[in-house]
Amino acid sequence: xxxxxxxxAPDALFPVAxxxxxxxxxxxxxxxxxxxTLLVLDPGCTVAGVFTQNRFCxxxxxxxxxxxxxxxxxxxxxxxxxxxxxxTGEPGLRAAQQTCDAVGQLLGITSSQVLPLSTGVIxxxxxxxxxxxxxxxxxxxxxxxxxxxxxHAIMTTDTVAKVASRQLVINGGTxxxxxxxxxxxxxxxNMATMLGFVATDAGVAEPxxxxxxxxxxxxxxxxxxxxxxxxxxxxFIVIASGQSGVRFAAADAPGYAELRxxxxxxxxxxxxxxxxxxxxxxxFITIAVEGGRxxxxxxxxxxxxxxxxxxxxxxFASDPNLGRILAxxxxxxxxxxxxxxxxxxxxxxxxxxxxxxNGGRAAAYHEEAxxxxxxxxxxxxxxxxxxxxxxxxxxxxDFSYDYVKINADYRS
Amino acid sequence: xxxxxxxxAPDALFPVAxxxxxxxxxxxxxxxxxxxTLLVLDPGCTVAGVFTQNRFCxxxxxxxxxxxxxxxxxxxxxxxxxxxxxxTGEPGLRAAQQTCDAVGQLLGITSSQVLPLSTGVIxxxxxxxxxxxxxxxxxxxxxxxxxxxxxHAIMTTDTVAKVASRQLVINGGTxxxxxxxxxxxxxxxNMATMLGFVATDAGVAEPxxxxxxxxxxxxxxxxxxxxxxxxxxxxFIVIASGQSGVRFAAADAPGYAELRxxxxxxxxxxxxxxxxxxxxxxxFITIAVEGGRxxxxxxxxxxxxxxxxxxxxxxFASDPNLGRILAxxxxxxxxxxxxxxxxxxxxxxxxxxxxxxNGGRAAAYHEEAxxxxxxxxxxxxxxxxxxxxxxxxxxxxDFSYDYVKINADYRS
Numbered sequence: 001x002x003x004x005x006x007x008x009a010p011d012a013l014f015p016v017a018x019x020x021x022x023x024x025x026x027x028x029x030x031x032x033x034x035x036x037t038l039l040v041l042d043p044g045c046t047v048a049g050v051f052t053q054n055r056f057c058x059x060x061x062x063x064x065x066x067x068x069x070x071x072x073x074x075x076x077x078x079x080x081x082x083x084x085x086x087x088t089g090e091p092g093l094r095a096a097q098q099t100c101d102a103v104g105q106l107l108g109i110t111s112s113q114v115l116p117l118s119t120g121v122i123x124x125x126x127x128x129x130x131x132x133x134x135x136x137x138x139x140x141x142x143x144x145x146x147x148x149x150x151x152h153a154i155m156t157t158d159t160v161a162k163v164a165s166r167q168l169v170i171n172g173g174t175x176x177x178x179x180x181x182x183x184x185x186x187x188x189x190n191m192a193t194m195l196g197f198v199a200t201d202a203g204v205a206e207p208x209x210x211x212x213x214x215x216x217x218x219x220x221x222x223x224x225x226x227x228x229x230x231x232x233x234x235x236f237i238v239i240a241s242g243q244s245g246v247r248f249a250a251a252d253a254p255g256y257a258e259l260r261x262x263x264x265x266x267x268x269x270x271x272x273x274x275x276x277x278x279x280x281x282x283x284f285i286t287i288a289v290e291g292g293r294x295x296x297x298x299x300x301x302x303x304x305x306x307x308x309x310x311x312x313x314x315x316f317a318s319d320p321n322l323g324r325i326l327a328x329x330x331x332x333x334x335x336x337x338x339x340x341x342x343x344x345x346x347x348x349x350x351x352x353x354x355x356x357x358n359g360g361r362a363a364a365y366h367e368e369a370x371x372x373x374x375x376x377x378x379x380x381x382x383x384x385x386x387x388x389x390x391x392x393x394x395x396x397x398d399f400s401y402d403y404v405k406i407n408a409d410y411r412s
Numbered sequence: 413x414x415x416x417x418x419x420x421a422p423d424a425l426f427p428v429a430x431x432x433x434x435x436x437x438x439x440x441x442x443x444x445x446x447x448x449t450l451l452v453l454d455p456g457c458t459v460a461g462v463f464t465q466n467r468f469c470x471x472x473x474x475x476x477x478x479x480x481x482x483x484x485x486x487x488x489x490x491x492x493x494x495x496x497x498x499x500t501g502e503p504g505l506r507a508a509q510q511t512c513d514a515v516g517q518l519l520g521i522t523s524s525q526v527l528p529l530s531t532g533v534i535x536x537x538x539x540x541x542x543x544x545x546x547x548x549x550x551x552x553x554x555x556x557x558x559x560x561x562x563x564h565a566i567m568t569t570d571t572v573a574k575v576a577s578r579q580l581v582i583n584g585g586t587x588x589x590x591x592x593x594x595x596x597x598x599x600x601x602n603m604a605t606m607l608g609f610v611a612t613d614a615g616v617a618e619p620x621x622x623x624x625x626x627x628x629x630x631x632x633x634x635x636x637x638x639x640x641x642x643x644x645x646x647x648f649i650v651i652a653s654g655q656s657g658v659r660f661a662a663a664d665a666p667g668y669a670e671l672r673x674x675x676x677x678x679x680x681x682x683x684x685x686x687x688x689x690x691x692x693x694x695x696f697i698t699i700a701v702e703g704g705r706x707x708x709x710x711x712x713x714x715x716x717x718x719x720x721x722x723x724x725x726x727x728f729a730s731d732p733n734l735g736r737i738l739a740x741x742x743x744x745x746x747x748x749x750x751x752x753x754x755x756x757x758x759x760x761x762x763x764x765x766x767x768x769x770n771g772g773r774a775a776a777y778h779e780e781a782x783x784x785x786x787x788x789x790x791x792x793x794x795x796x797x798x799x800x801x802x803x804x805x806x807x808x809x810d811f812s813y814d815y816v817k818i819n820a821d822y823r824s
Binding site: 121232310330334407 | 465466467468469496498499500501502504533534535643644721722725726728729731734735736738739741742743746749751752768770771772773811812813815816817819820
């Protein structure tokens with residue numbers, strides 16, 4: 001079950017010139033499912049990545065960082081599901097390296113032009129032979145209109161494939177942006193992870209693309225939480241092929257702000273789709289924090305609410321439990337917070353109600369209004385900290401019996 | 413249901429000379445239950461307190477801080493359950509003040525010699541008239557051997573009353589320590605809170621008692637987590653009456669280390685009892701972190717594991733899910749952690765097994781050993797960070813269907 005998300009039809013996804021995708025059944029963990037994906041990029045693409053901050057970062061993440069830093073022109077991405085190749089030590093690094101070597105050999109490029117990405121079970125050796133054996137079938141399957149198939153092939157325990165796509169006219173040229181993501185928690189039940197990919201046929205110079213990727217991640221994949229568990233494999237990759245002819249070398253170039261907004265928008269759609277497919281989720285919750293001194297403290301408040309099991313179970317119960325929300329704001333580590341300045345609103349379906357002010361319940365608030373709002377599947381919590389101009393949004397879901405069931409039953 | 417905790421019988425609790433307790437039914441929230449407790453201290457006691465860091469700290473917590481800082485000799489504590497007097501703004505502060513005034517009038521002391529403590533529903537006005545009306549009945553009930561009754565009267569949704577008591581001989585004199593606590597989560601279902609009280613008939617000079625209280629809290633109430641939610645009312649109070657004749661003025665006095673250890677021990681027993689009565693808990697988990705550069709990073713690692721819903725649901729399922737534990741260590745924000753140096757052991761019933769080393773699964777580890785350990789009701793996770801000599805312990809419980817049930821159903 002998802003909260004207001006359905007996978008768009010294959011023909012709703014625009015191909016991105018310069019990017020081809022192919023999938024295969026490699027039998028990484030289970031037979032009979034597509035679990036291996038190859039993205040092949042034409043020469044001239046720029047690529048940027050944002051990766052997990054987890055110290056136990058997976059072997060493929062380490063190689064991605066190394067290959068992006070090497071200055072090699074990235075020409076291929078290879079993505080397997082079923083095994084995260086995380087917590088696998090030195091042998092795991094060798095397996096990721098062998099994967100890149102094999103892709104390089106198959107496509108006639110060097111290993112350092114390949115980004116490897118893995119998702120699935122942690123602490124199991126990657127079955128690298130089966131992976132490599134599947135690569136030629138991926139290569140035969142390469143097509144620009146295979147985003148839909150690829151989005152399915154990167155799923156682990158996701159219940160739906162997650163894709164987003166749009167076209168817009170910038171500087172007189174039509175620019176296409178398509179992307180896909182996977183994940184139903186920041187870390188999956190013994191599964192890792194969140195993966196996100198966005199490609200555009202706009203051209204973006206590499207230093208600029210790195211900034212763009214970091215900014216888009218900051219407003220999308222780095223603003224979501226299912227359970228607060230940061231995985232070992234989280235990766236977000238942005239590809240710019242330039243084949244639309246619309247190209248950017250500097251942040252102040254005309255039209256660049258539009259491109260950046262569109263790519264961030266696609267990333268946000270993909271990130272929100274992960275929450276809508278969150279483990280056991282029945283509600284989609286937007287926590288908008290404003291009036292902070294800096295974005296960091298706004299995010300801390302958003303995450304304190306978004307992570308609190310007590311707040312999340314109250315949302316599950318459609319209970320407008322203000323005490324839990326105020327308590328979470330209070331322990332979010334905001335320096336010298338004056339709680340008398342804090343105001344909180346609950347909203348859904350275009351209605352918004354002031355529920356707390358002056359350190360307590362708002363004078364005009366009646367619980368029936370809160371209870372009505374909490375019935376909706378999409379709920380917003382807006383907080384004004386009343387001490388500055390910074391803002392942040394965090395996206396979360398509720399906490400249900402099914403979350404416990406999914407995570408307690410996974411290995412049995 | 414609790415994990416290996418049963419309330420000791422009333423006669424297993426030693427009275428503390430200089431401290432009398434009385435309880436009454438004041439009808440704060442529900443009729444027919446004891447919900448008001450008065451502790452009256454003889455002249456000559458010293459008192460120290462440690463309180464919540466939550467910015468939305470409750471009105472009684474604010475008055476406690478003020479009265480302790482004023483230098484007044486504390487002569488009484490008044491504790492109500494059923495209402496936390498938190499998120500109640502200016503009227504809440506007035507209600508707490510009126511409570512202290514009434515106790516002062518009843519006992520012939522000043523308001524600032526009274527510490528008020530409240531626990532229960534947040535955001536509801538305190539029914540201060542009913543509270544005050546109940547005080548004379550508390551005063552009639554005052555007895556030194558009423559710890560058992562008081563421990564019951566401070567419960568909210570606790571399933572058992574929590575007490576601990578011991579006697580020891582220090583410097584040739586018999587010293588008694590008794591205490592009580594309440595709480596089944598860091599914050600309760602719309603209920604606040606953790607409260608802890610320890611009294612001794614040893615004498616401890618006030619500056620020394622403040623250090624002792626802070627140290628005892630750091631190793632007990634500040635090392636436990638059910639759900640990571642820090643409440644608005646958490647308070648821990650230590651009382652030293654001096655009536656045993658064994659008195660201490662300096663930390664290096666002979667016998668003081670024994671007293672400190674004994675008081676910390678009682679505090680730890682009371683804190684662990686809160687976890688053993690944790691909402692929906694079926695397992696008691698000790699997370700021992702060693703080899704850190706400082707205690708702060710050890711605590712961060714302990715809490716990352718202790719808070720992770722994924723780790724907690726795995727414990728509920730008796731699943732030795734190492735990937736989730738390693739991932740939590742990895743995101744615990746330990747600066748420049750070398751994961752190859754980290755070792756992890758799982759233990760129960762006197763058995764301990766090395767499960768992870770060199771960035772992955774330990775070579776000799778077999779999952780049957782982990783699965784056997786996870787069946788126990790008391791489980792230890794020991795982590796050596798391999799980078800220093802600091803240590804910390806965190807106590808946690810698992811995460812079950814009942815946690816969601818208790819917290820989602822509370823208000824319905």
